[in-house]
Amino acid sequence: MAKVTVDPTEFHYVKFDADTIAQLVGEVADLVGLPADALININIDESTPLGRTVLTSTDPITLSIEGGAFENAKAPRELSERSVRDVASRLLFRVSDRLSGRFDDAPPEGEVPLPHNVAWDVHSVGRSARAGINVSKPRRLYHFRNRHGFNDVADAAFETLWNADQLSWAELDALVTEVAAAKTPA
């Protein structure tokens, strides 16, 4: 299993447990197929209830997480193991993509355009679902439609992204371009 470190090790604003998070992320890393000797750093900003998540680095693998992303929506300030698995698998599949060579043409993290980010997330979460992680496909579909349009072309692109196992950046970019054309009035 990958070696996972969590910062901070103790939480004051929320009722999170660093060891639990490390254990869950390690299990997810195995499901994603990352090497057993991978090092993964999880930096959590517990001072915000917002839920932004960022892949800060692939070497070493570093995920920056706003506390709301790991929070139980039913119980404020409590940890949601489902959310940890959901977020970690989405970001670690992206790590896997970047390390595969298929996404060498992709812009660096932070410069990936929002439509591409949303599409890439669908590709990741679809694989998470097939890896046995409890994710919500309808939630992703709604998120995708908000970004790419409420039309049949966007829905077809969503299914392609969701069901694919090994897209490249060029293929993902082509799908985003196709749905953008369908969204723009002639």
Place this chain on the structure above:
Amino acid sequence: MKKLLQPDELARDARFSRVDMAERFNDKRTVNRDVDGEPGISSRNQRRLSPDTPGASDAARSLMHGIFVGEIQALEGAGRTCWDFEVGAGEDKVPFELKLDMARQCWDESRHCEISIKLSEWMGTELGEFGESAFLFQAACNADPVLRLTGVNRALEGLAIDVFNTMREFGKVAGDPVLEFCEDWMLADEVTHVKMGSDWLRRLTEDNPERRERALEFQRVVDKLFSLGGARGENDDSPIKLARRFRELAGFTNEEVDEIAGLAKEAAEELAARQAS
């Protein structure tokens, strides 16, 4: 059947989880980040809901789930108001016509529940996915029917007008026809519910200015409490924009809407001060 049911006696199945409002209000995380140079203002509440922001769809889902449980409680509240008071002229009694209005509101709220369930499904939300706070029903527990209608119909259903209008705009900008039309239909009913509150407040307190002032004070308390830490306002970038025109249609005067805008600002400042201490 029991009268004056308490919020913790509301029936919910295992999917739902109750959230304590005190815990939510005392969550110090909401003020820990400076926004546009203003410390102590909730960053969650300072973002206008727009499809261009990365977390917009999840924020919309959460907000609409809050509306959904609010619809359940509005149904329960209007139903209790039909039952809790006998017909008569005293302060603990109501005219029969008020009960008819509440029965009509129950019909509307039932429809809103069904619309919200379908809308949740459309938005990819599981019923009970988010915690439920019972603040609407709590306002509907007041023993004075005038205060109850003022707190629920004018304050909280007024808030619903602002939220529905905001979400309708979000749906329009995102190109989501289902969200836009659902919000539009429910918004029309909310205007009627708020108008009922305004009309009954004036009719029942016509000869009793002291009772009217008590009711308006209760409304002020509820309005301020649920200005969502300053999220509701009149600026274009306010996450929930005061729907001035719809409030006028619902029987609010310009001065009353100005007062709500002022209360929202005060609420933001007080929240920041309380949580910074």
